Amino acid sequence: MIVNTRPRLLSDKLIELSNNLNLEILNAHLSEIVSLDLEQDFQSSAGYLNKISAYKNIIFTSQASAEIGLRILQKNISIDLDILKIFSIGPATKQILLKKGIDSISPNESSSRALLELIQEKYPGRNLLFCGDNSNKFLQKNLNNLDEIICYKLKFNAQNIKKITKNHKVILIYNFLTFDFIYKSVDPLFLDKKILVTASKRIKNKIEMLVKNKDLQVFAAKEPTDKSMLDLAKSFI
Structure with a gap:
């Protein structure tokens, strides 16, 4: 089994x-997914939402980050997301966003490295990344001009x-x-x-x-x- x-x-x-x-x-x-948007730890990152117009790219690195991060964006910002480039790390995350009416950009290979190379080569600019506390931190360490919002955690x-x-x-x-x-x-x-x-x-x-x-x-x-x-x-x- x-x-x-x-x-x-x-x-x-x-x-x-x-x-x-x-x-x-x-x-x-x-494990279960626990949203952090109402917790104190999240408030330190919430300031990024107040300057959302400074970003060119929004990045979702998991299905949970797409579910929760998109909800946070739609609740807290007033600009149209269509003016931003939205990225998903792979097909499962992309499908979550499609169900919400957003056609995101994904690399040919579902990996942080492939997403990094895609953004570096074709979409330079300031980046806002939504992830969980289980992130591998690859993009955070290697992609310039990036801010991070940890929007969920895993509770085992x-x-x-x-x-x-x-x-x-x-x-x-x-x-x-x-x-x-x-x-x-x-x-x-x-x-x-x-x-x-x-x-x-x-x-x-x-x-x-x-x-x-x-x-x-x-x-x-x-x-x-x-x-x-x-x-x-x-x-x-």
Whole structure:
């Protein structure tokens, strides 16, 4: 059986796809997405919204940042978003924005590096990035003229780990923090003979650096999408 560790808010597409493919999925939502726009930590970043006209590019690096960040923008600014360039890191994030009537620009490859190169080469200017506290910080470190709004955080739920048993062979890992949470919460033997399917090679490499376990197999999907991850996961069951 395949284990879905995604937050409930981001699991609808995965559940729909698994039903269409007749795949049995255990939904062990190990985290939930908590919006930060009403919390004190967010207020220190809210000043960027008051000078929104100074930006040329708005960047969303995840589905959650698109959902929450777009809501924050529409609630707090008065200018038309059509005058700004809107970027999404990949097809899943792009689809979230399309549902809201916004056609964003995405790189050909779903990665922070590809997005960085696209903006540097074709869209110079001041950038405002929406992300979560689980951001890999690649764009923040490498893209000039960038301000960051952390608009959500992941809150982990240790109770849901108990749903995963030795009979659950394949675990979907969409970000490194989720694996790190599992690794710190369970007995090391729990991971023996498990197969992890990750959303990117970067996550795969970080896991392999952390865990020197010959019985733990880690594979990266071709794309960071639910379909790509399920296609890979079903090959192991």
